[in-house]
Amino acid sequence: TMAADDANARFRNELTQLMKAQAPLVQIVSHEWERVEARIKQAIRAQNQPRRYLKWTHTDQLHEWDFEDQEWKKGDQLPEDLAQGAMKNGRNTLQWYLDCDNNQSTDEGGEIVKPRGFLQPSVLHLEDAHALFEERYHNEMDDLTLWLRKAARMNNRDDLKERMVVLGTTTEVLKQELEKEMPILDLPLPNIDTLKIILQSVAEDRFNLPANKIKPTKRLIESAKGLTAMEAELAFAKAAAQNGQLTEDEIEIINAEKEQIIRKSGILEFFQPSESMASVGGLDQLKGWFNQRGGAFTEEAAEFGLEPPKGVMLLGIPGCGKSLTAKAAAALWRFPLIRFDLGKVFGGIVGESERNIREALRVAEAVSPCILWIDEIEKGLSGSQSSGQTDGGVTSRVFGTFLTWMQEKTAPVFVLATSNNIAQLPPEMLRKGRFDEIFFCDLPSEKIRQDIFKIHLSTHNKDILGEFNLQQLAKDSPLFSGAEIEQAVKDGMFTAFSEGRRLNQEDVKSAITGTYPLAKTMREGIRDMREWASARARMASSGEMESVEKKKGEKEPPKLRAERRNPFDTD
Numbered sequence: 001t002m003a004a005d006d007a008n009a010r011f012r013n014e015l016t017q018l019m020k021a022q023a024p025l026v027q028i029v030s031h032e033w034e035r036v037e038a039r040i041k042q043a044i045r046a047q048n049q050p051r052r053y054l055k056w057t058h059t060d061q062l063h064e065w066d067f068e069d070q071e072w073k074k075g076d077q078l079p080e081d082l083a084q085g086a087m088k089n090g091r092n093t094l095q096w097y098l099d100c101d102n103n104q105s106t107d108e109g110g111e112i113v114k115p116r117g118f119l120q121p122s123v124l125h126l127e128d129a130h131a132l133f134e135e136r137y138h139n140e141m142d143d144l145t146l147w148l149r150k151a152a153r154m155n156n157r158d159d160l161k162e163r164m165v166v167l168g169t170t171t172e173v174l175k176q177e178l179e180k181e182m183p184i185l186d187l188p189l190p191n192i193d194t195l196k197i198i199l200q201s202v203a204e205d206r207f208n209l210p211a212n213k214i215k216p217t218k219r220l221i222e223s224a225k226g227l228t229a230m231e232a233e234l235a236f237a238k239a240a241a242q243n244g245q246l247t248e249d250e251i252e253i254i255n256a257e258k259e260q261i262i263r264k265s266g267i268l269e270f271f272q273p274s275e276s277m278a279s280v281g282g283l284d285q286l287k288g289w290f291n292q293r294g295g296a297f298t299e300e301a302a303e304f305g306l307e308p309p310k311g312v313m314l315l316g317i318p319g320c321g322k323s324l325t326a327k328a329a330a331a332l333w334r335f336p337l338i339r340f341d342l343g344k345v346f347g348g349i350v351g352e353s354e355r356n357i358r359e360a361l362r363v364a365e366a367v368s369p370c371i372l373w374i375d376e377i378e379k380g381l382s383g384s385q386s387s388g389q390t391d392g393g394v395t396s397r398v399f400g401t402f403l404t405w406m407q408e409k410t411a412p413v414f415v416l417a418t419s420n421n422i423a424q425l426p427p428e429m430l431r432k433g434r435f436d437e438i439f440f441c442d443l444p445s446e447k448i449r450q451d452i453f454k455i456h457l458s459t460h461n462k463d464i465l466g467e468f469n470l471q472q473l474a475k476d477s478p479l480f481s482g483a484e485i486e487q488a489v490k491d492g493m494f495t496a497f498s499e500g501r502r503l504n505q506e507d508v509k510s511a512i513t514g515t516y517p518l519a520k521t522m523r524e525g526i527r528d529m530r531e532w533a534s535a536r537a538r539m540a541s542s543g544e545m546e547s548v549e550k551k552k553g554e555k556e557p558p559k560l561r562a563e564r565r566n567p568f569d570t571d
Contacts, residue, residue, distance in 0.1 A: 007188035008323045014185055015043045019051075019123075019164060022559065023183065025152040027167040030187035032229045033127060035194075036168055039187065040125055041065065052122040055084070056093045060132065062086050081118055083521035090132040093163065094147050097124045097156060099361025108148050121162030129167035133175075145175050152181035176463055177239075189366060191228050194524050198229060202236040203246050212528060213245035218299050220247065222474045223254040223334075226367035231257060253453060255336045258367045264362040267356055269339040271373070280321055280328050281455055281482055282448030284316075286540035288328050288437050297333070297369050297412050308369075309436045310406065311415030313377075313429075315422055316441030318485030318518060318524060322418040325441075329416065331473050336370045347399055365411040377417040378424040407435055422532055428520070439540040441531035443519055443526070445480060448541060449474035452482050453508075456489040460503060477512045479519040488512050525546045 018026055030036050037055070044051050046241065053065040055072075062085050062404055065072035073079070078086055085096040111121070151165045167173065172184060196216055196301060197411055203214045208389055224232045235257035239250035252272075256460050259270040277287050289312070297308045314322040330337035345356045364372050374380065381399050406415060415431075417437070419425060430438060444452060450470045458465055491514070492507030519526060533539070 008191050008194075011185060011188055012039060012042060014486060015039055016046045018185075020044045020045055020154050022161050023164060024155045025148060025165050025178070025182045027129075027182055027184045028187060029167060029169050029172050029175065031170050031183060032187060032190075033168065035190070035229055036187055037125075040123060040166060041067075044123060047162075047519070049121050051162060052120055052150050053125070053166075054085075054097075054122055055125040055127060057127045058089055058090070060271075061101065062093055063089065085118060090126055090129070090404065091144055092127065094124070094144070096149070097163075097165070098150050099549070101541055102162065119160065123164045123166055124224050125166040125168060127168040128170070130169040130171055130173050142314070143479060146175050148178055149181070152178065152495075153424075154436040164349065173299055174410075181463075189226060192218070192221055192225075194229065195224050195227075198232050199224075199236050199246060201238060202233060206237060206492050207240045209245060213247070215245075215247040217248055220251060220254070222369065223251045224257075225369070226258060226261065226365075229409070242247065251334050252348045255334075255557055258336050261363060261367055262336075265360060267341065267344045267360040268363055269341065271330065271337040271339055273325060273327045273337050275324060275327040276331050277328045279455055279459075281452035283325060285322055285326060285443065285538065285542055286441070289437065289439075290325075290332055292327050309410045309414060310409075311372075311417065313433045313435045313438045314416070314418045314441055314540070315438060315529070316540070317443055317481060317522065317529070319481030320441040320443060321482050321540075322441050323375055324482075325414045326375075330371045330373075331369070333369075333414075335414070336367060338364060338367070338370050340364070340372050340374045342398075344376060345380075346394065349436065353394050353398050354401065355558060357401050361402070361405050361409075364413050365409065367464070369399060369412040369414075371414045371416050374415065376420060377429075378419045378421050381424075381426060381429070398562060403428060403434070439465065439538040440537040441540045442545050443479060444485075445541070445543050445546055446474045447543065448477075448479055449480060449485060451486045453489070456486050457503075457508075460493060463501060468508070473505070473512070475507060476509060476516075479517045479546065480512070480515070481518065484515055485519055488515060519548055523550070 013250055015026070015028075028036050028039075040053060044053055053067075054062060055065070056062050061076070062075055062082060063072045064078060064082060065071075075086070085093055088096060091539050097118060121514070152474075154160045154163060167182075174184075175182075183222060199216050199221060200214070205211045226234060235254045236246060239245055239253040241254060243250055256406070256533075257274060259272075262268045262270040277290070280287065294308050296306050301308070316322055327337060345360065348355045364370060380393065415433070422430075428434075429495060444556070450473070453468070453470050453473050454465065455467060457470075477488070488508055488511040489503075491511035493503050495507045495510070496503040528546065
């Protein structure tokens with residue numbers, strides 16, 4: 001929030017100073033035309049020498065803001081000295097504004113028939129100027145660029161000093177001929193104060209909500225951070241129309257609007273979290289950690305001196321609740337959950353991958369506070385160590401950008417990374433300070449397996465829970481992961497449904513018997529992971545770990561080639 005306030009104050013100050021410095025040409029990049037307009041008016045008011053504010057748009061052509069009447073004058077209402085510039089396209093309006101002498105002509109007696117061009121101290125704001133560059137008149141060099149080069153030099157004359165051309169664009173227009181002469185300002189997204197004004201305006205002016213239905217808490221307003229003024233207005237309006245109020249209960253509706261921004265990025269994916277922490281079996285220490293830090297993003301926490309948590313890494317065995325925890329954490333904190341697929345970052349064009357990751361991280365910061373969930377991070381970053389030899393260093397550059405961002409970010413973006421294989425992770429990823437904590441999600445113990453059976457059986461039908469001996473099911477499923485327990489219950493349900501009856505203990509028992517748990521195949525891997533985690537990570541569940549050692553007389557099926565351990569791997 002502080003960063004957004006600073007950025008907005010910096011923008012206001014920068015534009016005012018450029019005008020005072022008599023800069024002749026400026027580009028302002030933003031989709032928010034109303035806020036751009038307001039900033040130009042503010043900058044004009046801050047000048048010692050008052051200026052007139054002229055604006056050209058594709059639909060209304062030239063119009064002038066009347067600072068006394070607080071309204072736009074256009075068409076017939078335009079003052080006489082602007083009549084010549086009226087009803088012209090954008091290029092012609094610019095030429096009229098710059099061609100201060102050529103408009104003058106005299107009769108035979110030397111009397112001036114046509115007055116000189118428009119010489120007043122002023123700002124000419126060309127809205128949606130990026131579109132003007134696309135309307136090429138000639139095949140030779142773009143004449144608009146040439147006129148803008150003239151604009152960039154107009155303050156060389158004393159009578160043209162207090163004049164400025166502002167290009168309003170939604171995306172940066174970079175012209176080689178202009179890059180040294182045209183400052184580019186990005187209008188930051190609305191800060192908390194602006195969003196509060198938008199919320200009050202929607203609640204009171206548009207919907208006439210009673211005072212007891214409007215609770216503009218910091219949390220509600222912060223949920224709209226990252227939206228433009230127009231997007232925030234629509235989000236608040238949808239919430240008010242749907243629920244007839246604007247309180248913290250509407251945060252989910254606001255978050256859903258952020259889905260639009262995320263979808264347009266193409267690399268990030270929005271998840272509307274439906275799971276709660278109650279649907280996660282075990283992992284009590286991990287749940288406690290998330291519960292404790294839920295309030296760390298509030299104003300009270302900032303006043304207390306707390307920095308919001310940076311992120312957490314969940315390591316562990318496949319199917320033990322890592323991804324489920326990511327979804328449950330987002331629901332607990334009521335943050336949008338954004339899945340970041342590192343595989344989508346890599347593009348075929350030179351520089352595309354680096355640009356993609358910067359863009360993805362920018363979008364994540366724009367919609368913060370949020371949880372950025374990177375599933376199976378080791379697969380996305382595999383090969384970063386040998387990247388120089390294999391892919392020209394693209395992976396290592398992408399990885400470097402990501403690491404630096406994690407270290408330096410100030411926006412409340414909580415990174416939740418999951419990994420099944422520590423060996424493939426670059427060591428610098430795991431150093432202290434990147435993540436607040438590294439948790440190890442182990443196989444569920446017998447007691448936790450009872451809880452997991454209870455969760456999955458009650459989602460099927462709460463009434464039949466009493467018919468099951470959960471203790472016996474947990475005993476019958478040693479080394480089962482949470483995902484394997486879920487599948488055993490589903491398989492039992494298929495059997496019961498196909499035979500036209502209710503699910504019973506025997507259905508689940510036979511599904512368990514027919515499952516060979518992955519942990520038996522991964523014995524060595526689990527041993528190594530546990531050894532590594534005991535020294536470098538926190539356990540996600542309290543209590544004893546279940547032994548993965550082979551029981552006496554237990555037969556094992558032959559291993560696949562990929563599952564065999566290399567005898568020379570002494571690591």
